Amino acid sequence: MGKVELTPIEKPHIPIEAEVISPDIFAGKSLEEIGDLEVWRGNRKKKLKEVFKISGDAGKTPGETTIIVNGDASFIKRIGQGMTAGEILIKGNVGMHVGAEMRGGKIVVEGNADHWAGAGMKAGILHIKGNAGNYLGGNYRGDIGMSALQKGVYGTIIVEGNAGDEVGAWMADGKIIIKGNVGAFAGVHMSGGNIIVYGDAAERVGGEMKGGTIVIMGQLSELLPSFEYKGEVNEVSIDGEKMLGPFLTFVGDLAEDGKGTLYLLKEKNAHLI
Amino acid sequence: MNAYVLKGGHVYDPLNNIDGEKMDIYIAGGKIVEEPPKGAKVIDVSGKVVMPGGICIHSHIAGGKVNSGRMLRPEDHRRDNIPKKGQLRSGVGYTVPTTFVTGYRFAAMGYTTVFEPAVPPLKARHTHEEFQDTPILDHGGFVLTGNNWFVLNYVKNNEMDKLAAFIAWLLWATKCYAVKIVNPGGVESWGWGKNVNGLDDKVPYFDVTPREIVTALSYVNEKLGLPHTIHVHGNNLGQPGNYEITLETMEAVREIKASKGRRSVLHFTHIQFNAYAGTSWKDFASGAQEIANYVNKHDHVTIDIGQVIFGDATTMTADGPWEFALRQITRGNKWVNSDVELETGSGIVPYVFRRTVPVNAVQWAIGLELMLSVNDLYKVCLTTDHPNGGPFYFYPKIISWLVSRKARNEELEKVHKAAIEKTTLKDLDKEYNLYEVAIVTRAAQAKILGLKDRGHLGPGAKGDVAVYDIDPTKVNLSSSPELVEKAFSAAAYTFKDGEIVVKDGEVIATPQGSTIWVKVKKLEEMMPLIEEDLKEMWKHYTISLNNYPVQMEYLPKSEMVEV
Ligand SMILES: [Zn+2]
Numbered sequence: 001m002g003k004v005e006l007t008p009i010e011k012p013h014i015p016i017e018a019e020v021i022s023p024d025i026f027a028g029k030s031l032e033e034i035g036d037l038e039v040w041r042g043n044r045k046k047k048l049k050e051v052f053k054i055s056g057d058a059g060k061t062p063g064e065t066t067i068i069v070n071g072d073a074s075f076i077k078r079i080g081q082g083m084t085a086g087e088i089l090i091k092g093n094v095g096m097h098v099g100a101e102m103r104g105g106k107i108v109v110e111g112n113a114d115h116w117a118g119a120g121m122k123a124g125i126l127h128i129k130g131n132a133g134n135y136l137g138g139n140y141r142g143d144i145g146m147s148a149l150q151k152g153v154y155g156t157i158i159v160e161g162n163a164g165d166e167v168g169a170w171m172a173d174g175k176i177i178i179k180g181n182v183g184a185f186a187g188v189h190m191s192g193g194n195i196i197v198y199g200d201a202a203e204r205v206g207g208e209m210k211g212g213t214i215v216i217m218g219q220l221s222e223l224l225p226s227f228e229y230k231g232e233v234n235e236v237s238i239d240g241e242k243m244l245g246p247f248l249t250f251v252g253d254l255a256e257d258g259k260g261t262l263y264l265l266k267e268k269n270a271h272l273i
Numbered sequence: 274m275n276a277y278v279l280k281g282g283h284v285y286d287p288l289n290n291i292d293g294e295k296m297d298i299y300i301a302g303g304k305i306v307e308e309p310p311k312g313a314k315v316i317d318v319s320g321k322v323v324m325p326g327g328i329c330i331h332s333h334i335a336g337g338k339v340n341s342g343r344m345l346r347p348e349d350h351r352r353d354n355i356p357k358k359g360q361l362r363s364g365v366g367y368t369v370p371t372t373f374v375t376g377y378r379f380a381a382m383g384y385t386t387v388f389e390p391a392v393p394p395l396k397a398r399h400t401h402e403e404f405q406d407t408p409i410l411d412h413g414g415f416v417l418t419g420n421n422w423f424v425l426n427y428v429k430n431n432e433m434d435k436l437a438a439f440i441a442w443l444l445w446a447t448k449c450y451a452v453k454i455v456n457p458g459g460v461e462s463w464g465w466g467k468n469v470n471g472l473d474d475k476v477p478y479f480d481v482t483p484r485e486i487v488t489a490l491s492y493v494n495e496k497l498g499l500p501h502t503i504h505v506h507g508n509n510l511g512q513p514g515n516y517e518i519t520l521e522t523m524e525a526v527r528e529i530k531a532s533k534g535r536r537s538v539l540h541f542t543h544i545q546f547n548a549y550a551g552t553s554w555k556d557f558a559s560g561a562q563e564i565a566n567y568v569n570k571h572d573h574v575t576i577d578i579g580q581v582i583f584g585d586a587t588t589m590t591a592d593g594p595w596e597f598a599l600r601q602i603t604r605g606n607k608w609v610n611s612d613v614e615l616e617t618g619s620g621i622v623p624y625v626f627r628r629t630v631p632v633n634a635v636q637w638a639i640g641l642e643l644m645l646s647v648n649d650l651y652k653v654c655l656t657t658d659h660p661n662g663g664p665f666y667f668y669p670k671i672i673s674w675l676v677s678r679k680a681r682n683e684e685l686e687k688v689h690k691a692a693i694e695k696t697t698l699k700d701l702d703k704e705y706n707l708y709e710v711a712i713v714t715r716a717a718q719a720k721i722l723g724l725k726d727r728g729h730l731g732p733g734a735k736g737d738v739a740v741y742d743i744d745p746t747k748v749n750l751s752s753s754p755e756l757v758e759k760a761f762s763a764a765a766y767t768f769k770d771g772e773i774v775v776k777d778g779e780v781i782a783t784p785q786g787s788t789i790w791v792k793v794k795k796l797e798e799m800m801p802l803i804e805e806d807l808k809e810m811w812k813h814y815t816i817s818l819n820n821y822p823v824q825m826e827y828l829p830k831s832e833m834v835e836v
Pocket of ligand 1: 331333390543590658661
């Protein structure tokens with residue numbers, strides 16, 4: 001097993017685009033080669049060693065490589081983008097697009113993650129211990145959001161804190177678990193997969209959803225009128241994870257002839273029926 | 274202006290019967306000249322191939338439809354970023370590149386002239402605006418006519434003089450180069466929720482047929498003596514069994530007399546999409562041999578291919594009903610469909626050609642079958658109908674398939690077996706030489722378009738030259754297709770109007786290209802015939818007649834061809 005540590009040297013004015021910070025790219029490279037990898041800062045190229053102090057050894061394969069980012073990386077974007085295996089541990093906050101389009105492996109963010117974390121993810125685990133921004137597990141314009149790498153293989157995002165707007169936008173498969181609250185439009189356009197929110201949700205959950213499941217254990221401020229009430233269920237089970245109700249069940253979004261399911265904890269959402 | 278001597282290259286200039294001869298080419302004053310010019314810079318191109326600048330007869334590169342395609346496909350751009358570099362602008366691809374990237378990528382392949390084949394008259398200004406922003410390339414537009422209410426009315430009443438006057442006026446008003454017909458009658462029918470499926474089906478209200486529209490426009494086109502023939506996208510495009518209506522359409526204009534200097538009276542475009550046998554998607558098969566047979570026996574038609582490239586494409590055409598059908602086939606893909614007042618329609622649907630899909634595999638093979646089965650290559654142009662069959666910058670890949678049976682067979686092994694079972698591609702052993710490559714990528718295109726000073730390297734021709742880094746005396750094209758692809762992807766030099774614009778595959782200068790368009794000399798004399806009709810019909814337009822014609826300010830470098 002190899003371990004490479006990156007310690008930010010200084011915080012630049014302009015964010016750095018660093019999709020090269022990935023076990024797939026570090027694997028099999030010497031420290032010197034890793035240091036010479038190119039990153040963009042605005043419209044200029046920089047070397048990775050100009051941005052980070054680099055130490056340790058990379059593994060032979062991505063699966064045998066762990067990358068540790070020490071300190072504040074809130075100005076570094078695209079860490080772990082498209083990675084297929086291995087691990088990245090970020091010991092502070094991280095910039096936009098962390099773990100976007102991941103296809104495997106694991107990323108742990110000990111602080112907060114900025115917008116687009118896990119966007120378009122296909123497999124692997126993204127664990128954010130702080131809060132996440134908008135478009136968590138969402139989609140890039142024109143694409144679908146989270147989807148399966150192959151049948152039964154999909155990504156999982158866990159956020160211990162809160163998340164912003166449009167969580168899981170255009171999601172087709174996969175799982176997003178938020179321990180805190182979410183903003184507006186969670187699951188907008190989703191066609192498959194699961195979103196579980198343990199806290200409260202702002203309005204327009206599931207707008208234009210066609211399929212998939214959203215579970216809200218806290219309070220939903222306002223429900224779209226295009227969801228149809230289908231009665232109560234006592235519990236919901238997703239991938240063996242049981243949540244005790246009773247839940248109010250809704251189906252929608254009927255504006256799209258959608259067949260998505262919305263489970264709202266009855267205790268917190270009696271105002272909606 | 275600089276003068277150059279291109280010294281010692283192997284020159285392929287089919288229109289002047291020069292086949293790989295080692296000779297010098299002289300450029301001065303932006304043109305090819307006969308004698309070595311004084312004070313010329315000598316460039317050693319020995320061991321390299323020299324050809325006239327490439328010409329593309331049919332690529333959708335500019336205008337409202339192309340721009341809608343860009344807006345529809347942000348994901349397309351994200352996969353293909355081109356950063357700013359020196360004086361070059363940043364931009365994006367992949368299937369619908371920005372105007373600047375379009376210019377750079379064509380020029381890098383040694384291309385210098387490209388035609389936009391679908392200009393809705395009302396949107397002509399937009400097309401010209403994008404032409405201005407497409408660097409390096411000379412360009413021209415084909416104006417859509419096959420579903421225009423004026424045309425349908427004149428055909429209905431059999432008023433050929435008025436139709437001729439209207440076409441002459443429309444070319445002037447839109448500053449276009451040729452007459453385009455898309456799904457004749459079908460697009461107007463689509464306005465009524467219908468389509469036409471046979472050459473003798475009637476268009477609602479107007480009561481005219483595709484056969485009448487095509488023959489009338491071909492007749493008028495030749496009567497006016499336009500440099501290019503009518504440029505036809507046939508009926509039933511994309512449908513199994515459509516090779517029959519393709520042949521019927523060709524046959525319909527057989528008796529029409531070509532104007533001076535040409536034998537052809539109809540160009541059938543992206544014919545791959547109209548060369549299908551079978552009766553459904555299940556027994557879908559190639560009709561390429563039937564088409565090639567006809568083209569081999571008749572001189573009144575020319576074709577371009579619309580070769581399929583596996584991967585992402587963006588289909589875009591004035592053929593609104595076909596795009597609706599494609600949207601259904603792709604099970605509700607995102608799409609655009611629009612109506613252009615009294616003139617035409619349009620639609621856009623993203624599409625992916627997959628090696629594993631039998632129909633796609635057959636489509637891929639058909640394009641190559643056609644290119645390998647037509648005997649007289651002056652009747653054939655290499656195109657992908659960019660971005661319908663795939664992006665234009667795959668031309669070098671297609672060239673590698675043409676010169677090498679080995680390259681074709683390698684691809685054939687990767688695709689669905691339907692390409693072997695439902696086409697003749699596997700049995701075709703023809704391999705192009707560089708002379709033939711030069712025909713289908715420049716000489717034939719120039720000849721078919723009626724361009725006099727392009728597509729060849731004779732004295733007086735424009736100084737548009739491509740130099741490719743491949744030595745025909747050392748490289749066996751058939752066994753080294755990858756070297757062919759590499760050389761044609763990145764021209765060693767591209768000269769535009771006598772100046773170097775590309776060196777070692779990199780764009781180093783970005784001059785403004787010329788807009789080539791046709792003016793009928795007798796237009797003023799003909800106008801009284803249609804003036805009343807214009808006024809009467811203009812009641813239905815949303816803009817006034819005075820604001821309709823594109824003014825010359827939109828053509829910073831105008832190249833008017835008078836006929
Ligand atoms: Zn086309």
